[in-house]
Amino acid sequence: MQKIIEGAGIFIYPLGLFSFLAMYVIIERLLALRPSQVLPKALEQELVTGDIANYQGDFNSLAGRIVWDFIDWARRQDIPVGPGRGSGAGCIVAYLLRITDIDPLMFGLLFERFLNPERVSPPDFDIDFCMRRRGEVIEYVRQKYGQDCVANIITFGTFGAKMIVRDLARVNSVEYAEADRIAKMVPDDLNITLEEAVAKSTELAQEIARNPVARRIIEHGKVIEGMARNSGTHAAGIIIADRPLTELIPVTLQEGALTTQYPKDPVEKLGLLKMDFLGLKTLTVIADAQDNVRRTRKLPKFDTEQLPFDDAKTFQLLNEARTIGVFQLESGGMQNLCRQFSISNIHEIIALIALYRPGPMEFIPDYIKGKKDPASIKYPHPLLEEVCRETYGILVYQEQVMEAARRIAGYSLGGADILRRAMGKKDTAEMARQKAVFVAGAGKTNQIGQKQAEEIFAILEKFAQYGFNKSHSAAYAILSYRTAYLKANYPVEFMAAVLSNELGDADKVAHFVAEAANLSIAVLGPDVNQSRENFTPLPDLSTTAVPTAPGSIRFGLGAIKGVGDIAAKRILEERDASGPYADFADFIRRVDGRAVNKRVLECLIRTGAFDFTKADRQHLLDSLDSFMADAVSHQKDRAAGQSSLFDVLGHSNGAAASNGNHAVAINTRGPIMTLAERLKHERELLGFYTSGHPLNALGGLDDFLDTLNETTLPTIKDRTPFRVCGVITAVVKRISKRDNRPWATFILTTRRANFTVNIFSEAYEKHQSLLVDGTVALVHGEVRHDEFRNENRLTANELLAAEDRVPSLLKSVQWVLRPEPRAEEFLRLLTAQIRNHAGGTTPIVSFQQDDGRVLEFDLPSSSKVRLDLAAYRTLRTHSAVCGIIADVAPAPTPEPRWPRRNSN
Numbered sequence: 001m002q003k004i005i006e007g008a009g010i011f012i013y014p015l016g017l018f019s020f021l022a023m024y025v026i027i028e029r030l031l032a033l034r035p036s037q038v039l040p041k042a043l044e045q046e047l048v049t050g051d052i053a054n055y056q057g058d059f060n061s062l063a064g065r066i067v068w069d070f071i072d073w074a075r076r077q078d079i080p081v082g083p084g085r086g087s088g089a090g091c092i093v094a095y096l097l098r099i100t101d102i103d104p105l106m107f108g109l110l111f112e113r114f115l116n117p118e119r120v121s122p123p124d125f126d127i128d129f130c131m132r133r134r135g136e137v138i139e140y141v142r143q144k145y146g147q148d149c150v151a152n153i154i155t156f157g158t159f160g161a162k163m164i165v166r167d168l169a170r171v172n173s174v175e176y177a178e179a180d181r182i183a184k185m186v187p188d189d190l191n192i193t194l195e196e197a198v199a200k201s202t203e204l205a206q207e208i209a210r211n212p213v214a215r216r217i218i219e220h221g222k223v224i225e226g227m228a229r230n231s232g233t234h235a236a237g238i239i240i241a242d243r244p245l246t247e248l249i250p251v252t253l254q255e256g257a258l259t260t261q262y263p264k265d266p267v268e269k270l271g272l273l274k275m276d277f278l279g280l281k282t283l284t285v286i287a288d289a290q291d292n293v294r295r296t297r298k299l300p301k302f303d304t305e306q307l308p309f310d311d312a313k314t315f316q317l318l319n320e321a322r323t324i325g326v327f328q329l330e331s332g333g334m335q336n337l338c339r340q341f342s343i344s345n346i347h348e349i350i351a352l353i354a355l356y357r358p359g360p361m362e363f364i365p366d367y368i369k370g371k372k373d374p375a376s377i378k379y380p381h382p383l384l385e386e387v388c389r390e391t392y393g394i395l396v397y398q399e400q401v402m403e404a405a406r407r408i409a410g411y412s413l414g415g416a417d418i419l420r421r422a423m424g425k426k427d428t429a430e431m432a433r434q435k436a437v438f439v440a441g442a443g444k445t446n447q448i449g450q451k452q453a454e455e456i457f458a459i460l461e462k463f464a465q466y467g468f469n470k471s472h473s474a475a476y477a478i479l480s481y482r483t484a485y486l487k488a489n490y491p492v493e494f495m496a497a498v499l500s501n502e503l504g505d506a507d508k509v510a511h512f513v514a515e516a517a518n519l520s521i522a523v524l525g526p527d528v529n530q531s532r533e534n535f536t537p538l539p540d541l542s543t544t545a546v547p548t549a550p551g552s553i554r555f556g557l558g559a560i561k562g563v564g565d566i567a568a569k570r571i572l573e574e575r576d577a578s579g580p581y582a583d584f585a586d587f588i589r590r591v592d593g594r595a596v597n598k599r600v601l602e603c604l605i606r607t608g609a610f611d612f613t614k615a616d617r618q619h620l621l622d623s624l625d626s627f628m629a630d631a632v633s634h635q636k637d638r639a640a641g642q643s644s645l646f647d648v649l650g651h652s653n654g655a656a657a658s659n660g661n662h663a664v665a666i667n668t669r670g671p672i673m674t675l676a677e678r679l680k681h682e683r684e685l686l687g688f689y690t691s692g693h694p695l696n697a698l699g700g701l702d703d704f705l706d707t708l709n710e711t712t713l714p715t716i717k718d719r720t721p722f723r724v725c726g727v728i729t730a731v732v733k734r735i736s737k738r739d740n741r742p743w744a745t746f747i748l749t750t751r752r753a754n755f756t757v758n759i760f761s762e763a764y765e766k767h768q769s770l771l772v773d774g775t776v777a778l779v780h781g782e783v784r785h786d787e788f789r790n791e792n793r794l795t796a797n798e799l800l801a802a803e804d805r806v807p808s809l810l811k812s813v814q815w816v817l818r819p820e821p822r823a824e825e826f827l828r829l830l831t832a833q834i835r836n837h838a839g840g841t842t843p844i845v846s847f848q849q850d851d852g853r854v855l856e857f858d859l860p861s862s863s864k865v866r867l868d869l870a871a872y873r874t875l876r877t878h879s880a881v882c883g884i885i886a887d888v889a890p891a892p893t894p895e896p897r898w899p900r901r902n903s904n
Contacts (some may be wrong), residue, residue: 066240067275068097069144071127074137080283082128083478089471090399099127100475101305107350107474108390110399110413130287131279131501138238138277148244151251151258153234153267153274161194162186163229164221172213182207182214187735194221200740233257236276237264248272282327282479285497289486292493292537304482309346313488314481318343321714324515325487325498327479328353332791336714340368347390349477350470354396359466361790363394370394380459383408383446395463397470398424404460408448409441423464431461491519492539492551499523500534503559509687510729511754518710518752522552525608525682525690526560528587529580533558533568555607561685562603570595583613584620585664588631598628606681608690615666617681618673623666630664683774693751694727694776697869699876701725701806702750704886705778710753713792718785722794723891725802726750728775736761744771748779748794757781759796767799776802782894797894807841807868814844814885815875816854822880823847829875830865839866848882 074081075098083089084100090109094100102109129137142150159167162183169179185204186197198205198218208215233254245251249270250261260267268274286304293302317323319342321335329338334356341352348371355364370377370392377393379385387404388395395401401423402416411419419438422430435457442453486494495516502508513523523535530536531554539551558568570592581587587610588601604610605620613620678691695702702725708716716722726748733744741761748755757779759767770777780798785791815830817823830843843865846856867875876884 066141066145066273067127068099070137070141071099073140073144074129077133077136079133079136080130080287082278082280082283082475084475085126085128085278085472086475087469087471088126089475102471102474102478104471107347107470108399109471109474110402126276126278128278128280128283130283131281132284134277134279141238141240145240146244147258148246149241151239151245151260152254153237153239153264154252154254154259154261155232155234155263156228157230157232158226159221159224159229161192161197161221161225164194164225165217167229168217168221169213172217174213174217182211182217187740189735194218194225200735202740233259234264236278237274238277239267240273240275281501282483285325285494285501286479286482286486288497288500288534289490289494292496293486293490296493296537296539296541297490304486307482307485309481311485311488314485315343315345317488318349318484321711322487322518323484324518325483325495325512327483328476329480329484332714336791337364339714340364342371346477346481349480350473351391351396353476353480354468354470354473356790357466357468360396360468363396367392367394367396381408381456384456395460395467397473398464398467399470401460401464401467404456405438408446408456409438409453410445411438411441420464420467423461424467426465490539492521492537492553495519495521496535496537496553499553500556500559503534503556505687510749513688514749514751514753516553519550521550523688523690524552524554525611525686526555526557526604527612528557528571528604528609529575529612530554531557531609532572533565535559555686555690557604557609559686560603560607560609563600567595567597567600584610584615584666585627585630588627589634593628593631593635598624601628603685606678607685608678608682616668616672617678618671619666619668621673622670623664626664626667694774695725695751697776697873698725698802698806699869699873700884701810701872701886701888704888705806705809706750707891708783709750710755713755713783713794716783716792718783718792720783721891721893722779722781722783724748724750724755724779724794725806726755726777726779728771728777728799729773731771731773733771741765742768744768746771748777755794757794757796759799763797763799767796770799770801778802778805780892780894798892803869807839807866807872809889810841810867810886811889812842812844812887813867813872814846814856814887815881816883816885817845817847817880818882819847819849820880822878826875826878826880829878833867833871833875834863834865837866837868837871839864841865841867844885 071081081101084094084102088094089100089102090104091100092104095103104110165183165186166179169182174182182204185201185207186192186194187200189196189200192200198208208218231254239245239260241248245258245260249267249272252259252261262270264274290302290304294300318326318329318338321338323329323335323338328334329352334352337352337356341348343349343352351367354360355367374392379388379393380395384395384404384407387400387407391397391400395404398420401420402411402413405411405416405419406413415437418430419434421427422434435454438457439450439453442448442456443450448456483494486497495512499509499512499516502512516523530538534556536554536556537551538554556568557563557571558565574590574592575581578590581590601624602621605617605624608617610620611617675692679689679694682689682691698705706724707722708724727750728746729749730747731744732746733742735741736743739761741764743758743760743764745756745758748757759771759781763781764771778800779794779796780800781794781796784793784795786793815826817826827845830845834843841864843859843863844856845859846854848854875881
């Protein structure tokens with residue numbers, strides 16, 4: 001018996017297990033939706049399919065209820081849950097139950113890609129949770145379904161080449177330094193064997209020949225290589241059973257948690273229910289950015305799950321390729337594609353993600369051409385026009401292959417899914433059977449002859465091997481859009497969230513700090529009165545004028561190396577309870593000395609967290625012991641009941657008690673902390689610079705010396721020479737697989753970006769002395785285009801110390817002066833430099849006029865000067881100078897590696 005739920009437009013028939021689970025939740029949600037948003041027949045078909053599929057461990061059984069239960073619990077606890085992953089996003093029931101957050105009807109997703117009566121294997125849901133709170137969901141499942149019924153899955157680590165050397169060296173009582181030396185002779189290649197290591201590393205082979213202990217380690221190591229060395233825990237998998245697991249499989253305890261003694265594959269073969277609780281950092285970033293927006297903009301109901309999909313700022317950001325920090329769209333190749341795609345809707349983001357993979361990449365030019373010029377679109381077959389229209393004549397998705405089989409050969413979508421899987425897996429036997437079914441169906445359904453049907457089958461087969469799951473791509477595209485929306489509309493809050501989630505990775509922090517600078521967002525050092533635990537957004541909320549910059553971000557107290565979460569929380573609790581800290585002494589007296597100990601205080605001082613006091617950092621370090629002793633004495637007096645006049649007046653924790661009324665004064669007799677020392681401490685403890693930058697020593701000349709930047713790199717042609725000034729960091733030395741010669745990669749940090757640079761064997765051997773973290777270098781090389789990744793990369797041919805080489809590259813320097821009396825002093829300094837240091841740089845003097853024009857004055861042609869960087873900085877920082885324009889020598893063209901052949 002059927003009836004219609006009024007207002008929902010849904011048919012309810014005698015309920016099976018699946019629909020009984022779903023319906024009581026679905027009806028409530030449907031009534032809140034417009035009827036036009038729901039397709040009653042599609043929903044009814046899903047419920048029927050779910051009831052008749054009858055798979056053990058499937059969505060229609062206990063597993064489905066468990067999935068819904070823990071996701072529902074997570075949402076009620078405000079734990080971020082991903083919009084979906086994989087084919088489950090095509091299920092309307094899952095969307096209405098809020099297992100997924102993707103409307104299958106809006107995006108044209110197929111339920112049959114997830115579940116159909118013809119499917120021979122059960123599908124499942126892989127669920128993404130916020131990385132930070134994923135553990136809470138797992139703990140809920142343990143409590144709800146029984147500690148003895150839920151278990152982690154064990155993994156086994158095996159003996160690898162380097163580990164064997166270290167372990168056996170220890171067994172043979174070899175000193176650590178010697179063991180480390182031998183282990184480092186093993187190349188860093190992934191999964192390299194001892195035999196391969198000896199063959200590739202000449203150094204290791206020589207060591208074995210002369211050192212009997214090393215020889216014994218390698219010989220014994222070959223016996224145990226590949227054996228299990230230790231156990232661990234599967235990153236995402238959890239086993240859930242309907243009875244104590246001890247009745248089913250052997251278990252153990254790892255860090256107090258019940259864990260299977262069988263690894264993943266045997267556990268699944270035994271039929272136990274395995275679910276993946278995946279942690280996704282992007283969800284944490286989005287949640288943090290959302291919290292930042294709610295707090296800074298006073299928008300308590302701001303919700304990223306309710307964002308419109310038509311935001312113009314978002315599409316502008318994507319089309320300008322400002323996608324650093326945007327999920328899935330960060331790489332150079334993706335940035336290049338964003339510029340080419342001219343993205344105008346969410347569906348094109350879905351296609352972009354599906355196409356940017358090996359295989360489908362070859363169809364990207366056709367997609368772009370079809371979008372720009374609809375007349376150029378060529379459909380594989382007229383019957384496929386409707387299927388391929390949204391992707392400009394190209395079969396991009398697996399779902400399109402399924403729909404094509406249905407339209408041309410009369411397949412059910414369930415049968416089309418079997419065809420799609422056979423094509424994708426290149427199952428020869430199944431393919432032969434399906435081809436016969438397809439040809440017969442094409443003739444019956446559309447009167448297509450055998451030859452033409454076989455041609456269409458071949459087209460589908462080609463695309464099916466590369467086709468991407470649209471449901472999966474749609475889920476990723478939604479996250480891409482949400483992160484792009486946040487960056488476009490709330491850049492300060494978004495970048496603060498991104499930085500907070502990269503703590504512990506100095507290179508990534510530096511990378512995103514550079515991106516913040518590109519957005520005109522200053523990332524400032526920590527401040528005990530402004531910083532919170534993580535990176536703290538300080539957006540410009542001015543409403544009286546257009547702000548010159550979106551705002552700034554303060555480094556988080558908990559992000560400082562050596563401070564930690566506990567100390568940061570104690571500092572914030574005291575500040576929130578009793579107000580800002582008046583000065584250094586007030587801070588020392590008020591905070592919990594057990595959590596904020598001397599080491600923490602030193603880290604805070606060295607990173608500038610007390611710069612608001614105007615005291616020098618070194619002077620604070622020199623005075624620290626005295627202030628700590630005073631704080632201890634003060635706390636003892638208070639514990640003994642002694643009070644100062646300010647305590648009596650009720651200001652024991654406030655500014656009045658500490659402003660100039662301390663017995664201890666800052667010791668200013670010693671030297672101040674130099675800029676070089678400040679930068680060194682900031683780099684060590686923060687991962688980047690806040691007091692300046694090592695490239696400041698070049699006085700802006702790097703802007704003229706650099707021949708590329710992060711924006712122009714993707715557009716530069718292959719083999720183009722380049723020159724970039726930067727700080728060398730993150731050097732990783734490697735061994736060439738081809739000839740066992742050393743080479744390296746490093747990060748070259750400029751003011752605005754980080755570039756990954758390869759330096760191969762010949763150049764490495766010449767310039768390895770400069771491959772030291774912190775070296776300010778001038779890098780010459782070539783841009784190389786990576787065809788596989790469709791992106792440009794940098795290869796260094798020459799490294800030079802910037803301090804020594806930059807002066808010789810200056811062809812001319814034009815000094816732009818303010819027309820004021822101080823200009824005369826500058827001209828005297830420049831004349832003295834020309835007279836005493838003749839060289840090859842032509843000086844040019846000009847004056848800035850009020851109307852914006854620059855009047856240039858000619859100097860004698862013999863007035864050539866040598867400007868070392870010290871002299872240049874003296875002139876550049878003169879108060880009369882408002883700017884410079886430098887003409888520099890071009891980047892050298894690398895000599896061909898091999899001699900050119902004579903064309904005769």
